[in-house]
Amino acid sequence: MICEQCEREFHVGCLRKKMNNDLRALPEHKWFCGAQCKKIHSTLQTFVAKGDLELPETVGKILKKKFKGKASKPSQTYSNMKWRILKPNSNSEDNGALLTRVKTILEEQFPELALRKVDGSLDERLIHTMVFGEKIDRHDFFGMHSAVLMIKSEIVCVGIFRVFGEEVAELPLVATEKDNEKKGYCKALLLCMEDLLSTLQVKTLILPSASSMKAMWKRKFWFKNLKKKQLEKYTDNYQKIMPFEDTIVLHKLIHKS
Template sequence: MEVNGRKRQSWDQQLHKLVFEEDGLPDGTEVAYYARGQRLLEGYKKGFGIICRCCNCEVSPSQFEAHAGWASRRKPYVSISDALQLPSYAHIYTSNGVSLHELAISLSKGRLYSAKDNDVACIICADGGNLLLCDGCPRAFHKECASLPTIPHGRWYCKYCQNMFMREKCAEHNANAAAAGRILGVDAIEQITSRCIRIVKNIEAELSGCALCRACDFSKSGFGPRTVILCDQCEKEYHIGCLRTHKMADLREIPKGKWFCCSDCGRIHSTLQKLLIHGAERLSDSLLDVLKKKYAEKGLDADINIDVRWRLLSGKFASPETRLLLSQAVGIFHECFNPIVDAATGRDLIPCMVYGRNLKGQEYGGMYCAVLTINSFVVSAGIIRVFGQEIAEIPLVATSMANHGKGYFQLLFSCIEKLLAFLNVKNIVLPAAEEAESIWTDKFGFKKLRPDQLSEYRKSCCQMVIFQGTSMLQKEVPTDQLVSSIERTELYKHMNQGRSYFL
């Protein structure tokens, strides 16, 4: 019966996934978490998750529940007692009082389950044989065990499903549904299917849109004022007409090649490209002293002759040498993290981020991979993306397991920080897992972003990477590392001559 239990658990997951599929709950539908008749948290449905109003991040239903302060519950769609087959109700509701669980059940009634989805033994006696399959769940029954005189014609629902349907019919009478806006005598499910519910209009407007007017409309044909163009460095979107109005650019056609919204973005992009060509750079003696100190603390030979370098990489400018380094970086990230899987395609996103490749729905083309090498082998790696002068992100960092505690990432982070200072970038943001948050705050000087700060950042940097279950941290680039225009001119000369430029 354990196999049957696993199948039913899988069915529960399939049931609730219906809410987030294309013909389920419309994107932008306002939802809220209710408990004991009180609304605890608001959000709206987007894609395969919920945009939480407390942090403006896309979260799963279970994380939405945790943000509402009810993390102890096992299932966000149904209460604990419902999971134990006791009469109860759901907690995430639409604006007209329909729970996600009730909606999932309604959606499931229009779908048939194939034989491969059903149990292989009777739920009553645990024997096989000729089994009657329920059209609402994976359960299977002998006709006699289900107390049926004959095999029913058409669709048939077992008593478990019938009882569940009856409980959901009573949903409009519970305190949470009433508080969420359920009206007696009104078909709430029909309201959802006919879109007669509160839906956030232009949900992308909260995260994207023209950087000047914030509107998300664009011209689908031809070239005109509502044609949208994207800056190839900061990745902000602009209407052609808005660029003219604000006297930023008077474009008569879409430019060929790269286009930058300002001279700062052009300078940043040019510098990063030069860095890719520049290749690996040996670390300064002051940074190597930090490494030797770490070696001494670990009881290692601090006088050992090692070649420590750092460099910036991109899959768009790959050679046999850099492809090897990029593959080593991917290996380190996979060693330290579980695969980061795109919900829509099922593809692992780590290689896309390391190589700077765009994926449908995921824009990673502006990402670079910074690596620290010991004797030409990668020991630490970090993904960076610069959204203009205001902000840069570091979505992933890792050091190989065999090299933890040796100070390698501290060196790499110093290199990244000096690079951002050289580019005159003001702030660094990154997502931090709970167990790593104290390291970033205590050791590297990061602070937790307030929800309003994160919301503002996401409006100007809509492609910013935010992982579920992490906190967003921020740090100002140290002012003592900022580079003057005169110093930068001199350093550019050094860079063009293939010499060390800021370390």
């Protein structure tokens, strides 16, 4: 059995012994390993269905500080800013177009990103596959969501993430649209995502970083090195965590809301 949210695999015998779950037949609908995973899944679906979302108050304060003393009026910039959670196969009419824009921004910022397959070959469809929740080689990205920050309906920053239950969420890729770099939008989007993860009661956010970017993630976004033993624990429990070659995995504890 595979949990719809954390994507961990469970043997039916183990469910009976350790979790008091006397499963006698395959469930007809989605199956969750526990109440928390079911709640996380339901809450994410609710956020996707809401469409455009107001930014949390903490984000507004940071943006006002960022724009202080600049020509742009912070009140105007902030009032035109929304954020949104996207999921492939959503019923929203503009979902496909927005995901395509997410894919374009990520491909512009990571033009050489590819996945090394089992046979050693490289597949350049990695970003498309992640954004649209598809499968490539042994990697299944069904649980991926996209988070986007928008100004007047134009996407300025994007991130793709996956929540593995309450223990950990991963953020494999995040990027700002080239014409909108160095304006604080990446920090704004990450704060929105952290607010969401706090609502979901997720404990930790992890991300892969190139060595050249590690100091930036630590200084500006308060990430820390993830110890090897802890990473091994995560990858043992959640085998779909995305590995990237030549990266360092960082982590950040999520404050409870």
